Amino acid sequence: MDITQRCHLLIEDFSVTRGERVVFGGLSFRLGSGEIAEVTGPNGAGKSTLLRAIAGFLPLGSGRMSWAESEATDSAPLVERLHYVGHLDGLKSALTARENLEIGLGILGRGRLSPLEALDHLELAHVLDLPVGFLSAGQRRRVALARLVISGRPLWLLDEPLTALDRHARALLRAIVADHLRSGGLVLAATHEPLGLPETIQVRLGAR
Numbered sequence: 428m429d430i431t432q433r434c435h436l437l438i439e440d441f442s443v444t445r446g447e448r449v450v451f452g453g454l455s456f457r458l459g460s461g462e463i464a465e466v467t468g469p470n471g472a473g474k475s476t477l478l479r480a481i482a483g484f485l486p487l488g489s490g491r492m493s494w495a496e497s498e499a500t501d502s503a504p505l506v507e508r509l510h511y512v513g514h515l516d517g518l519k520s521a522l523t524a525r526e527n528l529e530i531g532l533g534i535l536g537r538g539r540l541s542p543l544e545a546l547d548h549l550e551l552a553h554v555l556d557l558p559v560g561f562l563s564a565g566q567r568r569r570v571a572l573a574r575l576v577i578s579g580r581p582l583w584l585l586d587e588p589l590t591a592l593d594r595h596a597r598a599l600l601r602a603i604v605a606d607h608l609r610s611g612g613l614v615l616a617a618t619h620e621p622l623g624l625p626e627t628i629q630v631r632l633g634a635r
């Protein structure tokens with residue numbers, strides 16, 4: 428899609444149940460093009476649960492979740508508009524960084540960048556043809572984040588994106604996120620540490 432197209436995610440009176448337990452309820456917020464929201468709260472508050480529910484990995488609870496694109500008469504399903512980076516990197520250790528990113532391209536559709544260009548954004552071009560199993564935890568994380576920039580998807584769901592990143596890599600991630608927002612993208616990040624971007628919407632989940 429043209430990422431500059433205006434779109435928004437609307438969450439209204441949302442709740443998610445895991446097992447017999449309501450993890451959170453009554454949650455409402457709106458995220459529009461160019462906006463970032465951080466989901467915060469103590470351990471177990473449901474930050475990952477919220478992201479996974481939006482990504483479609485968990486059944487929806489009560490309430491409403493909607494996705495709209497201003498220039499589309501019939502919006503594509505949300506699942507085709509988002510890219511989720513969870514706690515696990517989702518990389519195949521025996522494959523090279525290039526091969527992992529090519530798989531990403533196959534699944535996510537072709538974005539603006541090649542695997543080499545995406546890795547270059549994370550200053551990791553030199554590992555292009557190395558098996559991911561040979562990389563450090565922070566390097567693996569950077570390969571997983573490189574998938575974001577090849578995806579061309581407007582909504583990024585990031586679960587603890589700063590994990591394992593050193594100070595320099597954190598700055599690179601901030602720059603990538605800021606660039607995505609400038610081009611009309613949306614970011615929802617569950618995090619214990621603020622990304623430090625201006626005008627961040629706060630979505631606070633409580634203790635249970």
Ligand SMILES: Nc1ncnc2c1ncn2[C@@H]1O[C@H](COP(=O)(O)OP(=O)(O)OP(=O)(O)O)[C@@H](O)[C@H]1O
Nearest residue numbers: 445446450468469470471472473474475476477617
């Ligand atoms: N697979 C599961 N089955 C049932 N309940 C689960 C499952 N995974 C998590 N939960 C419940 O959901 C609650 C919220 O978990 P979640 O991982 O969303 O919290 P979180 O806010 O992301 O925590 P953290 O800050 O520790 O990452 C947990 O307290 C747990 O009781």
